[in-house]
Amino acid sequence: MRKARPVQDTLVLLVTAVFAAPLVWMVLTAVKSQADVYMGPLWPRSVHLENFRLAWETAPFGRYFLNSLVVASVTTASVLLTSILAAYAFARLRFAGRDWLFLLALGTLMVPGEVLLVPNFVTVKRLGWLDTYAALVVPFAASAFGIFVLRQTFRKLPVELEEAMFVDGASPWTVLWRLYVPVTLTSAAAAAIFVFLGAWNALVWPLVVTGSTAMRTVQVGLASLIYDQGYNLPVLMAAATLVALPVLLVYFAFQRLFVEAALQSGLKS
């Protein structure tokens, strides 16, 4: 039986409240009247669900959601594919310069985004990709983080399994897709979740490379709404709730799986 530890538990509950506070504040503000936001209590005196309708009507959020979904899904699929291929090669195949290439790939993790913003904008413009899905997806279609996480997982598998398949005449390609990929689905799921979240929550790059309303993602739409409706915090927070809701629902539906996937992935020492 668990020992009662009231002080420790109270502290942990306080910490938990701190994590949840901005989310709670966002939802409560979304259903308040504008007068209540600044002068009223934390808890709304009356519920104003029309804020959600106003937020939805103020900007084309349906289009923003579609764009974000396309960008985040295609980016995630591309990162998974490229990471699986590279991780297998780095973990199990021998070729000239393997370790140097891996360290160089890891080195890309330390390059701050600001250094890349201007040169990549120029590149994307030269390629004629401004205001297209290509500009939003291709620069992020490979990830050193994904390669690293999957490589660590591949290295944990006993080499004997692979050798047995080679003895039976399998090619490296068959070994990869029949052996490695199926047993590393958990790590792939963890990497996929982080990549999807990164793409879904990206703001600065989509803001720079998209100009038309039709190509905006939800985060850019939200940022634009701050300029248009910044004075109307309830409508802004209703929009923010709509933006955060899909990923939050997915998280709470698969919360145990998400944490387990992250913990069982190559992040484990």
Added chain:
Amino acid sequence: MTGLALVLPPFFLLVFFILVPAAEAVLDTLRVERGGQIVYSLVRYAEMLRTISLRRSVVFTILVTLASVGVTFALAYALALYLRFSKGWVSTLLGALFIIPLFIPTVIASFAMVTFLEHHGYVATLLHTIGVEDTPSLVFNATGIVLTEVWASIPFATLVLLAGLQGIDDALIDSARDVGAGALRTFLAVVLPLNTVATVITMSLLFIGILGSFTIPYLVGGNAPQMMSVVMTNYFTNYLRPDISVALAALSFVIAALAGAAYVGGVSHRERGAV
């Protein structure tokens, strides 16, 4: 040959969209026109370091980043230890909610922090009700940036540390307890040394992430001094000095590279241990 063929597609993308632009940006900061000819010089860096506000920004950025990393690391380690070794509903609840910051857009989290921490915000009101009249300024300064960065960074740090802690065999901890080691001694003598690589990786990634963050310092920070990312944007868009902006970015890259060296060292150390 097969190995190289599998590595090349992602490697090409990483080189084309990260390594080449980064190198190009740094080279651009070194190119100066003198007498109609392009020469390489450190003149922009000299100008940057002569400018007092930029020097202050660099120091401010490093201090805020170090403070954020330190606080995040301490809290994330405490959370990871609690989640690893505690059972019960409180632990389950914490396990479900500590990830939430990953799902909240940074812009909204920053808005929320401003509302909580501003002079007449919820925190000030709460402190007022328990008798604290003079609340220190908690937002639009370094404190606000640190608090928001900590809130936003804890989930990832906790996950990496927790993953490391889960790799430690329970038998080792039980053995330490069997020979009379208390909780602190067990942590210092067993848990911490066995989790060194996760510790180094967490701290390096936190440092690089916070050093380069823009949205939080932009929305929660003050007017002066500002973090380097905000100053870079100002020089690029408002002062029309992209050269200084990129020089600052290059300096930020050098600082991040020092943390990155620790990260790569940590990974290499793990590789050697795995062989």
